[in-house]
Amino acid sequence: MIGKLNHVAIAVADLEVAILQYKTMLGAVVSEPQDLPEHGVTVVFVELPNTKIELLYPFGEDSPIAGFLAKNPSGGMHHLCYEVDDIHTAAETLTANGARILGDGKPKIGAHGKPVLFLHPKDFSGTLLELEQI
Numbered sequence: 001m002i003g004k005l006n007h008v009a010i011a012v013a014d015l016e017v018a019i020l021q022y023k024t025m026l027g028a029v030v031s032e033p034q035d036l037p038e039h040g041v042t043v044v045f046v047e048l049p050n051t052k053i054e055l056l057y058p059f060g061e062d063s064p065i066a067g068f069l070a071k072n073p074s075g076g077m078h079h080l081c082y083e084v085d086d087i088h089t090a091a092e093t094l095t096a097n098g099a100r101i102l103g104d105g106k107p108k109i110g111a112h113g114k115p116v117l118f119l120h121p122k123d124f125s126g127t128l129l130e131l132e133q134i
């Protein structure tokens with residue numbers, strides 16, 4: 001069911017420092033920061049030949065990554081995103097097999113304008129998974 005690894009998301013404690021590390025120390029192609037108020041994050045994309053890294057930084061008061069950064073003050077890997085062809089079929093198959101979809105259990109429009117859902121990390125070896133319909 002899952003296809004390509006679309007991105008790895010890393011929550012960062014200091015966005016400027018993280019940008020400098022990826023640009024200068026690691027020599028990667030790094031986008032300008034984009035504020036996504038409706039998702040409560042500022043995102044920077046690191047373009048790699050085979051996938052993307054998303055640097056996530058809290059935006060606004062109720063950021064969904066504020067709690068993660070409180071528990072992981074130096075930042076850390078936040079989620080992996082796999083591509084799927086059909087998000088609704090994926091959701092049905094997963095729930096039928098006992099996996100828990102976060103929120104109200106329905107796909108939402110994600111940070112890239114495409115349908116996504118998030119799966120409970122306890123159901124997947126302690127890793128928060130995002131599925132994105134491409």
Ligand code: CO
Nearest residue numbers: 007009081130
């Ligand atoms: Co993501």
